[in-house]
Structures are given as structure tokens and as C-alpha cells.
Amino acid sequence: MARKRKKPVIELTYNWGVESYDMGNAYGHIALSVDNAAEACERIRQNGGNVTREAGPVKGGSTVIAFVEDPDGYKIELIEAKDAGRGLGN
Template identity: 50%
Template structure:
């Protein structure tokens, strides 16, 4: 039995990506100040000893967010080999990277065109990679609004 994409039993949107963070204040500061996100929602669970902070773009309050999960009793995590990255659109990728570097953000790959182009379009995107305070990779993609 197959369901149509409009069926109520088929997922229809991305809500958030969850990452565990070692220092909640430091992570909020990074996602707010370096990446321009706002704290959209916070949920604290004292009995379970964790806090969730949902960071996103105020202009798109119903868009996908990043859930920062802070487990009160853990101060470090390993990422494993399965995690990839979060991708964010930016109008001026070169200016964004210069600004982030001035803020001390670790630039993992300088802004520039991808080495390969997709067969379908033949167009190479301009990308960069940075790291958040916990070492999670974030891809910046040149994208005009």
C-alpha cells in the first residue's frame, strides 16, 4: 500500500536538527552572533536534567531549526563518523567568511567553488565550511535571496 505525499501519515516537513552541546551559553552565543539565528523556544526538564534551545531565523519562524541539547551532566561528546553537517544559505559567502574569521570562528574550508558540478545543471556552487564551538561542521552555501 502506498500513500500520497499529501497523506496525513506521510511526513511533510523538516522541523529541526538536534545536536548535543557541552556549553549551552557558548553555543547560543555562536548561533546567535556568528550565524544570525535567534532563540525561538526553550524547554527545560529539571527532573531529566537537560535543556533544549531551538535556534532559527526570525524571518522564518516556522522553518527548520537547530535544537541545541544540553545534558547538564555531560561536558563533551564525540561526533562519530555518521554526522555530516548543517547547511545554511548566505548571500555573500566571501564577506560572511571574512566576518566569521574576524570573530575567531574556525574556517575549515575557505569560500570558493565546489571542485565538481552536478551533472544535472553543470553549475558549481560556492561553498565554505566552518566549525561551531563543539566542532560540528556547518556548510555555508552562496545563495541569493
């Protein structure tokens, strides 16, 4: 069973190879933990949302992630809760 967190967690990432950002895209994306990434994608899709990467393991690892966009086009990463604290290479 996934460990429940009492407070939200935001994962901060560094984008290698990016020399500068324009105002409005000064970050890559936010990441949220979900119990089931595939189910979350389906709910988002049913409510008119845009899924840009279907749920599945990261390249070279087993952590299950998905990407969606908010109505303004900002990227949101969904990480399955059982994997949220392990790091993406695991």
C-alpha cells in the same frame, strides 16, 4: 538578486562509504544559505571562528560553498543563497 526564504532550510546529506557513526557525530554537517560565502567567512574569522574551507566553487560545479566549525568543532557548510536551491552539482 537572491530569492529570500521565509523559513530556515536544512540540507540533509548521505555520506557514502561511512559504515557507522559514533554517538556525537551521527550527522555530517548542517548547511546554511548566506548571501556571500566569502564575506560570511571573513565575519566568522573576525569573531574568532574557524574557517576550514575557504569560499569557492564545489569540485566540478559552480555552486559556491565554504565550511566553518562551531565552538564545539561541528562542521557548518555555507552555501551562497543564489545557489542554495540548485543542488551542489550545478
